[in-house]
Each structure stands twice: as structure tokens, then as C-alpha cells.
Amino acid sequence: MVLVALWIRGRIDENGGGGVTVRLLCTTELEAVCTDLSEHADVSVTVEPAGTTAQSLVALPDDQRPDFDAWLVPSPWPQMVDVQRRGKRQLFAEESDPIGRSPLVLVARADREPVLDATPECNGKMDWKCLGAVAGRPWTDLPSGQAAWGSVKPGPGDPTLSATALLVASQASSEFLDTTDYARDDLENDQYLDWVSGIERAVPKLPPTAASPFADMLQQLPTATYDVVGTTEAEAGPGIAGAAPDRRKALTLLYPEPVVTADVVLTAVAAGPNKDDAEDLAGDSDLAAALARHGWRVPGQSSARGVRDTPALPRRSGLPPDPGALVALQETWQGVPK
Amino acid sequence: MRRVALLLAVLTAAGGQHVVTAGAAAAANCITVDMEVSPEKIDLLTDLAKRFNGSDRAKVDDQCIAVRVAKKSSGEGASLLAEDWPDPKANGPRPVVWSPAASAWGEVVNQRRADQGKKAIAPTGKPFMLTPLVIAMPQPMAEALGSPNTPIGYADILRLANDPAGWGAFGHPEWGPFRLGKTNPNFSTSALNATIAQYYAASGKTSGLTLEDLNLPDVDAFARSIESSVVHYGDTTLTFLNNLYRADRRGTGLTYVSAVAVEEKSVVDFNKGNPDGILDPGEKAKPPRVPLVAIYPKEGTLFSDNPFFTVDAPWVSAKEKKAAAKFEQYVQQPANQKRVLRFGFRPGNPQVAIGAPIDAKYGVDPNQPQTRLELPTPPVLVGLIDRWGQSRKSARVLMVIDVSGSMGEPAGGEGGRTKLDLAKQAAVNALGQFKPEDDVGLWIFSTGISRNDPTDYLELVPIAPIGVQREAVAGKINDLVPTQGTPLYTVTKAADDQLVDTFDAQRINAVLLLTDGKNEDDKNNDLDGLLRTLRARNEGQAANPVRVFPIAYGQNADLPTLKRIAESTNATVYDAVDPKSISKVFLAVVSNF
Numbered sequence: 001m002v003l004v005a006l007w008i009r010g011r012i013d014e015n016g017g018g019g020v021t022v023r024l025l026c027t028t029e030l031e032a033v034c035t036d037l038s039e040h041a042d043v044s045v046t047v048e049p050a051g052t053t054a055q056s057l058v059a060l061p062d063d064q065r066p067d068f069d070a071w072l073v074p075s076p077w078p079q080m081v082d083v084q085r086r087g088k089r090q091l092f093a094e095e096s097d098p099i100g101r102s103p104l105v106l107v108a109r110a111d112r113e114p115v116l117d118a119t120p121e122c123n124g125k126m127d128w129k130c131l132g133a134v135a136g137r138p139w140t141d142l143p144s145g146q147a148a149w150g151s152v153k154p155g156p157g158d159p160t161l162s163a164t165a166l167l168v169a170s171q172a173s174s175e176f177l178d179t180t181d182y183a184r185d186d187l188e189n190d191q192y193l194d195w196v197s198g199i200e201r202a203v204p205k206l207p208p209t210a211a212s213p214f215a216d217m218l219q220q221l222p223t224a225t226y227d228v229v230g231t232t233e234a235e236a237g238p239g240i241a242g243a244a245p246d247r248r249k250a251l252t253l254l255y256p257e258p259v260v261t262a263d264v265v266l267t268a269v270a271a272g273p274n275k276d277d278a279e280d281l282a283g284d285s286d287l288a289a290a291l292a293r294h295g296w297r298v299p300g301q302s303s304a305r306g307v308r309d310t311p312a313l314p315r316r317s318g319l320p321p322d323p324g325a326l327v328a329l330q331e332t333w334q335g336v337p338k
Numbered sequence: 339m340r341r342v343a344l345l346l347a348v349l350t351a352a353g354g355q356h357v358v359t360a361g362a363a364a365a366a367n368c369i370t371v372d373m374e375v376s377p378e379k380i381d382l383l384t385d386l387a388k389r390f391n392g393s394d395r396a397k398v399d400d401q402c403i404a405v406r407v408a409k410k411s412s413g414e415g416a417s418l419l420a421e422d423w424p425d426p427k428a429n430g431p432r433p434v435v436w437s438p439a440a441s442a443w444g445e446v447v448n449q450r451r452a453d454q455g456k457k458a459i460a461p462t463g464k465p466f467m468l469t470p471l472v473i474a475m476p477q478p479m480a481e482a483l484g485s486p487n488t489p490i491g492y493a494d495i496l497r498l499a500n501d502p503a504g505w506g507a508f509g510h511p512e513w514g515p516f517r518l519g520k521t522n523p524n525f526s527t528s529a530l531n532a533t534i535a536q537y538y539a540a541s542g543k544t545s546g547l548t549l550e551d552l553n554l555p556d557v558d559a560f561a562r563s564i565e566s567s568v569v570h571y572g573d574t575t576l577t578f579l580n581n582l583y584r585a586d587r588r589g590t591g592l593t594y595v596s597a598v599a600v601e602e603k604s605v606v607d608f609n610k611g612n613p614d615g616i617l618d619p620g621e622k623a624k625p626p627r628v629p630l631v632a633i634y635p636k637e638g639t640l641f642s643d644n645p646f647f648t649v650d651a652p653w654v655s656a657k658e659k660k661a662a663a664k665f666e667q668y669v670q671q672p673a674n675q676k677r678v679l680r681f682g683f684r685p686g687n688p689q690v691a692i693g694a695p696i697d698a699k700y701g702v703d704p705n706q707p708q709t710r711l712e713l714p715t716p717p718v719l720v721g722l723i724d725r726w727g728q729s730r731k732s733a734r735v736l737m738v739i740d741v742s743g744s745m746g747e748p749a750g751g752e753g754g755r756t757k758l759d760l761a762k763q764a765a766v767n768a769l770g771q772f773k774p775e776d777d778v779g780l781w782i783f784s785t786g787i788s789r790n791d792p793t794d795y796l797e798l799v800p801i802a803p804i805g806v807q808r809e810a811v812a813g814k815i816n817d818l819v820p821t822q823g824t825p826l827y828t829v830t831k832a833a834d835d836q837l838v839d840t841f842d843a844q845r846i847n848a849v850l851l852l853t854d855g856k857n858e859d860d861k862n863n864d865l866d867g868l869l870r871t872l873r874a875r876n877e878g879q880a881a882n883p884v885r886v887f888p889i890a891y892g893q894n895a896d897l898p899t900l901k902r903i904a905e906s907t908n909a910t911v912y913d914a915v916d917p918k919s920i921s922k923v924f925l926a927v928v929s930n931f
Contacts, residue, residue, distance in 0.1 A: 244691030
């Protein structure tokens, strides 16, 4: 796995020049947030995909410490790491309360969404469940589909690497299984596996880039790199709102129900030398402001352009309560024929 | 058989001049960010680097940043990075940032390093501008196929290439047979993409191409048939565009090439009257008489996505990485993305709308392409290039080597070797790039080299399949010794005569002419006559074109004259002024066949 790391040292705080510099590890989706934060707070920032971090932490021997003080990532990635470190020392302290939240969304090509809605599989409401049924089919097989569109191309992302993609896969699976409280055996069902495989087989094989499926989709318009992608409102809302008008018109933002949220938490390394300072960062107003500026919903902060008040966010994230279920989900999606 | 690994290792090294750009000299005490970029964007990145270096943003922790941009073909960059960028003196400084034409080159580097047990060096990069692969056609030809009202696909174009009636099938017999312009996929990103698209069309698929597909007899027959319509190959599409532009000025463009697989940006440049995208001092862009039209294949196409790789290697410090990140942010700014657009690329920042010059005025359509073709898996990619090596159009090449007295001069550098010594080694190495079915012959020339007529050149090995005479040709080359003067015009005409007299329409017919001097033949000083003859033989719908590819070797070679000779046959001249570059240049020349 390729590590993409950007290292940015925050400027020394003018009032507390001798204070502790917290080493913050940020997941790729939060790169812009952390870059902003490093301009205001005494932190040094490393950015890498959540899956890359998790893989190295799961393998970390007990006699070594992580080389950071806290991890800023959507929940429950830190818990997933500790779940997989069976028999080894627990690495993380308790997750903070969510600092910023964002509902998961579907972004579809505007001209293709009505075509998908009209299919018997979607029956007027496009969601991941029906997408899995039509993914990979030529558009000409669908009512009013055009030959120039090629085949139906979903972009769920890689749930083993991307924090967002894992949540998208969970939302999709919940739709298919009709429960948010699924467990490993639910994922071993043949129908489910066929459905996942249908989605994964239809994902276009493109040269790897550091960009998310949504970013690729938006950047390459009018070419349909993907027809429908899953992401957070935090990425898609400001991305679409800030895009040039022709690109903005080409995309539709949908909020599938039930709503699932990406909840950004800050989790300190349990035995870290700067644990207390790291945990204090969760309440830092600069962090809250940076999250809001970059599209996350943060109580008491103004929303970024393209971020709405509706739908209201549920109290819970809509993910399975057992983080082990998400580990099982990763393994399942990784293992299906592609 | 040509081996992909060998080609990736050596061929891509050709044509990759290293040029440190003006205005980007590293300032004292600044963090220097050396950046290697693919050649088609050197002007753009040079411009951006210059602006960045002079801006307030060029700072990390109050230390200034100096971005230095140099060009290197994507393939050459990939080869060098796979080997930890050896010999910076010869190859240029080790880059902090590498921007090849397409992200796929990063995969090539990492795969080749993995094969050697080395860690990846090219992290996933963010594309900062895009340009799709298109099929560029002269407008009347595109219209004859139904453009713009009828969607056209690779399969349609390729079917035409296979039609023995040629353009006669579309009511235009005066345009002659369908002639396809394609570069060599071991060198060129657009050629690699075009070859992928061609195999998709051959297999009737738009995704999931497999090794089994490549081996299907129908697919193989289709591919061979398409390749048979190729004019010649080469290391860069700019050769075709420059030749087409010159032919267009003479009013003969429609009989030079019918379609060329190029990047959309090149169509814009051509229609602006600047076919290679670079305006030399004093050059004024003049729109062509017959513009090109970009066909966006209905099956989908591939993109050059211009990633920005900050190299993950021991020679790149944390500070340099931070400085590189600053420049990357700068390039992504909307104001700079508008510059990207002005250079004919599609902006990578979605905040910037696709606008002029990506519009109908320049023969391109901002609302296309509608869909993408998938990149095959690495094993299929390798298999595909292997298959191309077998199915490509065969060649019939006469190698004509100057053995005049000046070839015995020292080449410079270590070992005291002569120019002829280096040329012999390069020629023998290049023989390995021909496939067994290619016909190759060898002549040498120098005034009075033979007592009998013709006295100025000598046939050492007659043209015959190289598969049965590779050793013989190599042996004759190794035995060469320098003799007298340079009867350049006489031998050029005689070599061309020979190939015209024995023309084989199923092959690329070409003369490879290596010379280090100017014409020194009192008996024949008629350059104009030579050029008239060559041009007449290469123009018109019934022409049996023989391309002359000269190599201007050493400082005393008559590059301007050789350029005119090449251009009169719609070929291109290769510059090996530095004798040490001859191996790379020889390979680049052979990439045309």
C-alpha cells in the first residue's frame, strides 16, 4: 500500500512558545482541516489514509509506541484498530465526542439520476441497494439510457483504505440487509455477496490517484468517470457549490435514508507522553472552526457553502454498534470477486 | 521479438532532453525543488514556476523556494526513477517532483521497483490538469465519416483502415488509402492509450480486457490489419503534427495522414497554427488551411491526467516535500488553472470552467468525451505491448552510415573512442529492436569508397529479413573504418532510389541516414534537385512514400540541410550533436519502424 504523507508543522504559538507540540495524525479526508489547524494551533500534522494508519497500527508490537499523539478520523476507526490487536496492548484512549458530523450522500450525474429512478430495481428511489442491481449494465438496457454513457459505473471507494468509503459500504450494506446492526454472519449470505460483487465489478478500473471518487468525478466532467458515487456532505456539498456552473449543474446530491453520518472524533494514544494535551485538542475552538469551514456540521459554527441544515442528523451515526462488524465488512468487500 | 522490459528500460530513455528552464535558477539559500515534467507541458510549468518563484507564496518557514523545471519524456522519467535516478550529471538533478503525462507511469515505476525488491517511489499523485486522447482528423475527412452528427468510434475508424477501397468507399478516391498516424507505445503516452483503445475495439469490449482476449485470432488479425495502415511510428506525435502542418501549407495534407491518435491539447495547438505547442523566437502562429477535428470515440477514451508526484525517495528532504506541496497548491489555484486552460489543457480544479480554447473554434468539444475506457490491469498492459511488438507494421529499412574521415575524430569523454566507434555500438544495439520479419540492409558512404561505380557508396548487406542476418549486419558494422569525404546528396538519392524501386506497400519503407558532416561532393551539389525529387515521391494519393530519417551526428553535421531532407519525405531529423547521445538517438529513430 502506498503511503501518502504530507507533513506540516504548525507555527509556534506566540503566547506559548515553550508549550507541547501535539503530533496529530489526520486521515486524508481531513487534510484541509488539519492544514488549517496547523496555522492556528501548536500541532504538527501528518496526513495519510485511515486504512494505511490502521494497517501499521494493527501490526505494531507491544514494545513500540505510535509516532503520534492523537488520531483525527471518523469513528470508529481507532476502535477497529484495537479490536484487531487481539492479545496485544490496547493503543487508544476513549474516543472524544463527535467534533464535527456529516451525513453520507450519493452524488449522481444529473441526467442519469432520473433514468436510474425509473428502473424497476430502484422503483422511484435510487439507493445503494438498487444500484447494486443495475451496476455494470449498459445504460441502453435501462429506460431512456444513452449509448454514449457506456455502462452504469458506481464509485463506492475502497473501504479498506478510505475512512469515508468504509462508512459508505456500511450504509449500502445496511440498505441491502435492512438493518444497521448487522454482524459477520449476515455478510456471508450468498445474495449479499453477489450484490457486493455486482457493485465492485462495475467500479471502473482507473489509474490510481490520491483523489476520492467524488473528486475524480467532479474533476473529469463532462466525462463520466463515475455515474454515482458515495461520499460525505462535507466533501460533496462545498465541492459542488464551489464548482464552475456547468459542472455544478451536471451533478445531483441525494441524501439516502436512513441517514448515516461520518462523525469526526479525536482519539489520543492511551500511553502517549502528551495524552492530556492531545485530548484537550478535541475542545479546541480552532479545530471546530476548521471543520466547519471545510463542510462539517459543527454545533455553534456557521456552515460552509453547500452544507444544508436538512436533513437533521440523527443522534447516532447509523453504523453497527460493534466496530468488529466494520472489520468484517472490510474483509468481505475486499474478498469478493472484482 | 521486442521485449517490453527492454524497451521500457532503454527506449524510453530516448528523446528525453534535459533542459533547465530559464528564469528558474536556484537562488542562494532557497529550498530548491527540482521538477521533471513530460515535454508537452514544459512551457506551461516553466511559466508557472517563474511566477511562483517570484511570489510571496514561495516560502516555507520564512525560507524562499525556487522551483526548477526540466523536461523528460514520461518513459524516461519512469526508467530513471526505477533505478534511483542514476548519474545526475548526465540525466539532470534527482527530482523532488515528477509529473509524467499520466498516472499509469507511476504504477510502472513502482511495479518495476517491486520486481527488484525496492520500495515504491511514486506515491499516488493528484492530477492537476487533463487532456483526453482523441482521434484527430482533417475536417473534410471527419465530415465524410458523418462527424459531427454521427457518433464515431474506434471500430468505425479502424474498419475504414481495413477497407481496400480506402477513401473511395466514402466518395473520395482522390484522398487515396486510409493512413493512420500512431506513435510507439513504448515511448509515448498517447500511443499507449491508442493501443489500449485499439485492442478494446478489436475485442468488442469497453472494459475487462484480458490476456485471453489479446490472443484471440480475430483480435490479432484485426490489430495487424489496423497496424498495416500506419504511416510510420515514432517517439512523439509532434512529428506527425509538424509534418501534417507543413503538408497542409503545401496543400497536400489530406494525402499525408488521415487520422492521428493525439491528445486533445495537440488539436488545439495545431488549429492555432502552432503544431508542436512551442513558438520559437520569431515564429508566428498561422492557422492551417485545413483544420483538424477531434473525434471523441463513442466507446470512450483514456486520459492523460498529469499527476503531481512528490517523489518518496531518500534524496527528498522533509523541507523539500513541504516546498513541493506549496507549489502544488499554487498550481491548483483558480488563477493558475486558467493558465492551464490557455495552454489547451482541461483544468484539474473543478472551480474553473472548461472554456476557450477548448471549443469548436479549435476543433474540440468541451462536452465530450462522455465516458472513459478502463485502464487494463498491469499484466494485460504488458501483454498488450508485447502483442503490439508482434503485430505492428513490418519495416523495410536501409541503414546508411557515413564513414567519412571525420568519423574517426575523438567523440570526447572517457576512453578515447571515436565518433565511429560510438555510432557502431549504437547501431548494433539498435538492431535488437527490429523484429525478425523486418527487412534491413546496410550501406556505407564516403567519397571514392569504391573503385567501381557507384564510387561513393557501398552495399555491405543487401536488404533482407533481419531475423536471418542480424549477426551479419552487426559484424559488418563492427568492421567499419573511417575513409574520405561526405557525398551526402548522392547517397541520399541513391538510397531513396533503391527503396522506391523495390517499394513494399505492406511495410514502412525508410532510410536511416547517419552522417557527421555536410555534402563534400563537387560532382553533386544539387540540394534543391534532391529535395524536389524526394518531395515529389512522397506527395499525392498514389505516392509510395519512402521516409528518410537522418541523424545529425556530431557538431559538424549539417543539421539544417538534414532537416530539409527529412521534411521533404514527411519524416523527421534526429539531433545527436553530442556524440555520447547517439545510443539514445539511434533507439528513438528505430522507434519509427
